[in-house]
Amino acid sequence: MESNWKNSISKQRKLLAKSLSIPLHAIAEKCAAIEFERDKINAVLSSEFAQIPNCTYLYLTDLNGVQLSDNMSKQGLITKHFGRDRSDRPYMKEVVPSEGFLLSDAYISINLTRPSLTALQVIKKNNEAVGFLGADFDLRDLPVTTKLYQESNDWRQIKGDPSIRSLVFQQSRVESVLDQNIDQIFAILEELLTQRGMFQGVFHFSSSRATVWVMDDPYRYRILDQEALLDTDICMAYPKRPYPEDALIPMDKIKPIFSTMKNLRIADDTIYLRSASINIFNGLISLTFSCDGSHYMPYHEFLEKNAAFWGADE
Structure with missing residues (x-):
């Protein structure tokens, strides 16, 4: 590439x-x-x-x-x-x-x-x-004369809507259904990622939903609403699949990644995680905060940072 x-x-x-x-x-x-x-x-x-x-x-x-x-x-x-x-x-x-x-x-x-x-x-x-x-x-x-390029793994920060950033200190996190059940929901998502063929997911904390892609049907996403995320039986809807050998994120790092996301979501009521995503094949984590700023980074860099780095108290 x-x-x-x-x-x-x-x-x-x-x-x-x-x-x-x-x-x-x-x-x-x-x-x-x-x-x-x-x-x-x-x-x-x-x-x-x-x-x-x-x-x-x-x-x-x-x-x-x-x-x-x-x-x-x-x-x-x-x-x-x-x-x-x-x-x-x-x-x-x-x-x-x-x-x-x-x-x-x-x-x-x-x-x-x-x-x-x-x-x-x-x-x-x-x-x-x-x-x-x-x-x-x-x-x-025109013929395509080169192979598909490879997405950069460099840490990238992208500023969001200025109107949201200007009002960030006038807002406060409202606890969602996902927040109230975050440990259970993250355990379900960890099962889907490590055992059930899911390779990418986008997690929307405030609306308590997840958009997921699985290897058995990679061109279509599935939306898991709060009802699905609260039902552990949802795991039975996805066939068991071995964790892919070519994934850039090791399987044993999925749990720490979710743990860090949890900290960033609940550590501060003003600057908090609004949505996040993970892709095990390109090894990237994305984060969008309440100020509408977004970060894209390799999973190992994400795990190296703590809540204090992001401006929240641990």
């Missing part, structure tokens, strides 16, 4: 730029050799369109972004775009590198409102820029 999503995107963009720069440069040279007349430009674009893999539209503009050709597409010429002013489109506002080729950042297209990107090649006559050759691409048509 790629190390993160930015590296994955960068690698794909480099491969795509490499595959497009040479054929676009060749077509630009053919355009430079003719008069910029609509029919002559269209003829070049029509004959060369197949040289640009996965292209949606191919066209030529002047230096101001006004289109001097029709749009060439897989279905043939689309005449309504002749004379179109593209100067306000995102790719026309980017700085073209000195080599004369630009692969734009992705943007949302006007026609289909879908993620797209554009490759621009400067057209030169007598070593002077006279226009741009543009090639539009629908991201759906």
